[in-house]
Amino acid sequence: MLSDLQTKKLTRYFQVYDIDDDGRIAATDFERIIENVRVLHDAGNGSTGYDGLRAAYVALWDRLREGADGDLDGGIDLDEWLAYWQLALEDDDRYEAEVAAITDRLFALFDLDGDDSIGLGEFADFYGVFGLAVSLAETVFVELDSNEDGAISRSELLEISRQFYRGNDVEAAGNILFGPYGA
Numbered sequence: 001m002l003s004d005l006q007t008k009k010l011t012r013y014f015q016v017y018d019i020d021d022d023g024r025i026a027a028t029d030f031e032r033i034i035e036n037v038r039v040l041h042d043a044g045n046g047s048t049g050y051d052g053l054r055a056a057y058v059a060l061w062d063r064l065r066e067g068a069d070g071d072l073d074g075g076i077d078l079d080e081w082l083a084y085w086q087l088a089l090e091d092d093d094r095y096e097a098e099v100a101a102i103t104d105r106l107f108a109l110f111d112l113d114g115d116d117s118i119g120l121g122e123f124a125d126f127y128g129v130f131g132l133a134v135s136l137a138e139t140v141f142v143e144l145d146s147n148e149d150g151a152i153s154r155s156e157l158l159e160i161s162r163q164f165y166r167g168n169d170v171e172a173a174g175n176i177l178f179g180p181y182g183a
């Protein structure tokens, strides 16, 4: 079972992906994500960063559609989303194979300057993919950067995402990975 805290965090996460705010995550939301990726990478098609990120988000949508769209209506509503995550998070092997692997892949793709850490600008790009404001990215980044060195390392990100997805400590910084979650 998902805890109340997990349900709140995953509901926020759902809202982040439901870009057009119609109560379901569908192909139209991922089209917006991919358009945001294109704008972010200005150059668009042909740039390595663009192609890699675009492929990652297309693969993510395919995986979600296959795994989470229980009633096969082409969209994932909040109940389907929560049911999907409950299964993915309660199984250690599945968590490592899916969630940790995707986190690691996204880390590499957003580390545009290749210094093996995520700086504020790169984190703001990650938020920009979902149409989230730079100001929110700045606020959250400061919280996540626990040793205040202005960068999030790969191991820090894996710990942050473990706190976000699986953690039940209300004080953990990783809870706000996708911004403040509701009551």
Ligand SMILES: [Ca+2]
Pocket: 017, 018, 019, 020, 021, 022, 023, 024, 025, 026, 029
């Ligand atoms: Ca939507």
Ligand SMILES: [Ca+2]
Pocket: 068, 069, 070, 071, 072, 073, 074, 075, 076, 077, 080
């Ligand atoms: Ca559905």
Ligand SMILES: [Ca+2]
Pocket: 110, 111, 112, 113, 114, 115, 116, 117, 118, 119, 122
């Ligand atoms: Ca970097």
